[in-house]
Amino acid sequence: MKKSLITLLIALLSLLLHAPILAEARKEVSPQEASTHPFHLTQALIARTESGQTVRGTGTNLGKGAFLTAAHNLTDEQGQLRSGQTVETYNAQGKEVFHTGTSATPYHLAPSYSGYEDLKNDLALIQVDSSLGLPTDKQELKLAIYPQPQKLLGKTVSTMGFSSLTRQPYTQATGKIIRVEADGTLTADLGLVQENSGSPVFLDGQIMGIITAVTEECRGQSICHQATITPLTQDLKKQVLDKLGLEVRIVN
Structure with a gap:
């Protein structure tokens, strides 16, 4: 499936109108939580x-x-x-x-x-x-490499990231890995928003990859319900x- 990169340039102020939808996909990292490991x-x-x-x-x-x-x-x-x-x-x-x-x-x-x-x-x-x-x-x-990505299907992963488009800039999301793509990247039903590129993805308390893109159905949208994960691999190591x-x- 084709992917498109998350737009990283600062978006127009009008995109802030999409912020209420965020509650369906991501939730705020509270000030108390933001100071704890690993959120800080x-x-x-x-x-x-x-x-x-x-x-x-x-x-x-x-x-x-x-x-x-x-x-x-x-x-x-x-x-x-x-x-x-x-x-x-x-x-x-x-x-x-x-x-x-x-x-x-x-x-x-x-x-x-x-x-x-x-x-x-x-x-x-x-x-x-x-x-x-x-x-x-x-x-x-801790960082982790999973050499057999098919075994990750159905696993629950979590992420946290920042965006200037949301009224609370620091948010988090949890979802499941639903596909292994032909290029070795993973697709997960993680809610994300522009400027989340580079966010860590955790599995069992370890970083197994980062958020790098949205899927094709999300092209042109500031908020998406599926994310592309670039997993850590032996080559990247x-x-x-x-x-x-x-x-x-x-x-x-």
Whole structure:
């Protein structure tokens, strides 16, 4: 089934009118919950270029100086990093958590990533240059690879992410994996909204992938009831995750 990427550019204010529908697909992360593990590690991402272009998404501070997000939050349509880009992240209270700065090569993508249509490789790490209040020396979250994706069908997964389009910007959703696609990505009946790209997907308390796209039936909509998950794989481990020494569990 064809996919289309979640639109990441800031939408028109009129799209806020869709916010009441959100209750059917996602629910608010309460202020109390937002400060607890692992919710406090997921943050709103804002990438800015020299030309003034702004892209919004979501990502997760994994520890060990690594921030996990979708590759397309950081690149152009052909998969090339945007020139002169800087990234800032914010927590649910609107406080800046980290920013890129002095590191010469803060972004780590799969060398095979070819752009927006390459969903199976749509994963990136940002090397944290300045962290405000979060540890960078140890891995806070567990990562898991499921080599046999067909065994994931029917499994319940959860996610949390940020969007400027919702009246409460930090929301969460739970759903089941309903398809394994030909490219190896997964489809789940998870409610999502624009700017959720890069949100972590949890199974049994471990991150097994990230949200990267919506399905074809959701094209042009700001809110959707199905999401595409880019799962962690052995290839992504070798190409991306190993660059910062992240520990990953293989679940057979």
